[in-house]
Amino acid sequence: MTMIQCISPVNGEVYAERPAVDAATASAAVARARAAQKGWAKLAIEDRVKLVMAGVARLNEMVDEVVPELAWQMGRPIRYGGEFRGFNERSNYVAAIAADALAPIIVEDSASFERRIERVAHGVVFVIAPWNYPYMTAINTVAPALMAGNAVILKHASQTILVGERMVRAFVEAGVPEDVFQNIFLDHGTTSALIAAKSFDFVNFTGSVEGGRSIERAAAGTFTGLGLELGGKDPGYVMEDADLDAAVDTLMDGAMFNSGQCCCGIERIYVNENLYDDFVEKAVAFASAYKLGNPLEQETSLGPMAHKRFAAEVRAQTAEAVAKGARALVDPKLFPADDGGAYLAPQVLVDVDHSMKVMTEESFGPVVGIMKVKNDAEALALMNDCKYGLTTSLWTKDAERAARIGQDLETGTVFMNRADYLDPALCWTGVKETGRGGSLSVIGFQNLTRPKSYHLKKA
Template sequence: MKPIQLISPVDGSVYAERQPLSHDEAQAAVARARSAQKDWAARPLAERIALVKAGVEKLNGIKDKLVEELAWQMGRPTRYGGEFGGVGDRTNYMSEIAEQALAPIVAEASDRFERRIVKEPVGVVFIVAPWNYPYLTTINTLAPALIAGNAVILKHASQTLLVGERLAEAFHAGGVPAELFQNVVLDHATTESLIAGRAFNFVNFTGSVGGGAAMEKAAAGTFTGLGLELGGKDPGYVRADADLDAAVDSLMDGAMYNAGQCCCGIERIYVHESLYDAFVEKSVAWVKGLTLGNPFDAATTLGPMANKRFAAVVRAQVAEAIAAGATPLIDPALFPADDGGAYLAPQILVDITHDMRVMKEESFGPVVGIMKVSGDDEAISLMNDSPYGLTCSIWTSDAEAAAEIGARIETGTVFMNRCDYLDPALCWTGCKDTGRGAALSVLGYNAVTRPKSYHLKKVTK
């Protein structure tokens, strides 16, 4: 097997290299996890919660080191401090609701019958995590899976090879048994073979639509549960009654933060005609205020994309749109760090249509298209004209109108006056090609447990 290399976007060097497990080695790892799971599930819930939270505490104890590693691995500027506040918040919330979420559903408790539904752990949970928010996306499933009594096998993206290792080290240091939670390095063939061989009871995958399709194909006929968060092309809509400055600030941040590499980042914006010119002018000024550069430089607000091949996709979409009549509003010369590789200047496009790839296919980079609309109906039609549905962002002073518009949009989450955010109390889900399943909230525990019914008759007549 060829070693898996992590090429740093900072300088193109090989930052880490790991040898993937053979199929037999991977099967042995799963077997160890399955063996450890029963004892873990038998521990009191409070103990499991305490050990998971201890693991997160250990992770936070080395966050300065991890922030630096993240910059080397996927390019996020160190000034933003990593993802560890969110990791703690999500773990704490899922811990707080665990007793309620995992409690039996009692239909009857009388002197004649005891009828209840309990929620049992599914067994071994397989997490295939992405590189863009490598700690946050992992914790979304890792924390509830362990709290619910499961074993976890984690396979991280090749772009963030070290993240899985750091998570395992921290959780083991916090007291989670080493065989119960294992980080593994696998190639695609071994991953698909394990899934096809029913090695796992639930698979959570965050990544591309193509990757999700490969997961479904591998699991076909196994009846293995799948949670899939795939592509996105999240829209923003600025109504005539919106707070213009707030909309510009949040939507541009939602489009450009993390070099646009956010699952729920803003990739297309529809603005009421009465605000369009002002919105575009202010957005251009906002983006021109960014500084593209080395992520270790304190002045850098926009780092490189995680890999030069990801930047190439964005460049191609932008070039095609311009050739088809779109107008670019940002001169790349304003961002001299753009090297034609992973370092990519941000871009705003106008005079665009949905015939252009940049408005229909996922970009996952620092580019956003802005279109003028006449009102709600046109905006809704355009927002729904997408194969994806993760989140939408509506900017208005009318909450009732936002709810009515949201009811007509094919999406997983409706935001009003905010975007690019995840609330652990709400279900994180999507529709259409964005995938299926539910993470976080009370519903997040459903994916990592199975219902088991008890009908106990206490009398014989």
């Protein structure tokens, strides 16, 4: 029997473990979901929405348990209160638009013909959620999928093994049928086998590029729909007319929050030469002000990375950059809690270039490189010199200029004067090795359903 374990970054010990189910048990769970989905889809949309939102409310009632559990599992300090703000914002928005997003498109309703296009649930949706924002990333698909009439099977990363269990418990306690929304513990082999056997009608995966490739290989030839949100190396560009203090505060928070473990976190910054020196000085002060420590203590503002191997990769990228001529400006003596393991001090690098992995490969940690640029053309070339494309953050007072640059950016979302945010009214999507598909917004509902046309001749 394979045991799935969460090794807590707080103390390096096993925090929770669950046995992975075998293929037969997993297939039986999917069969129950498929049987239950028919009745769930026949409920009125408003009834499904009401039950899903009751599940959201029930999870909110568990806040005193959820927040410390997250700290133990993946290291986010309790002072930030979990993920409830984004979790609720996204749930509320998709609930508000569900009826309109799923409404039939009426082409003709006359004495002679009734012609319409309806949105029909896929059936069973498989959600594979990551550990970095385990509640928010899951709800991006879980809420609209259930509202649209799908059954959902949820599998969380081992690092946040308790999250799926708690989500399902909350929703079932609120009235969602237990076979319609199920949590399951799976190893990689069984996961791939289920996908290859066409067990699911749609698979949504958030995780690494290699994980996404594994999902695509498993699904090859099955014609199963896939939504993939994979790696990122999101840039910020600070133009000469930017609000400097606002740019520093937002971009550096985007680089360091959650110990840099954000899908759309800022991993590289390009600053116009006129503001460069001031930006760097303020950025170093910002990073130096963090308190690295035990995430269960209220004064801690920067917790450990989720696993020591993730921190090791950031250290390796930083060391490589320094060996190639970069300078690390944050004094490590300010962070005595840095233990060489999961607890990692923040760092700001200058004199960096794109020969260094820290500027081209996903870091997913509390390090950011800052480069000086002369103009928009140079910044644009550097921002696009990347195999990923999730979000880009532009800083200027000129919206037309931002939009013009945005047209040439190879990215899923263009931000102006903000960063590291997911707007549920807009499609969350990426290009290049960041993946394909899109969640949330009206488009998210479209991806979680299929069109079905009716051409009814009356006379």
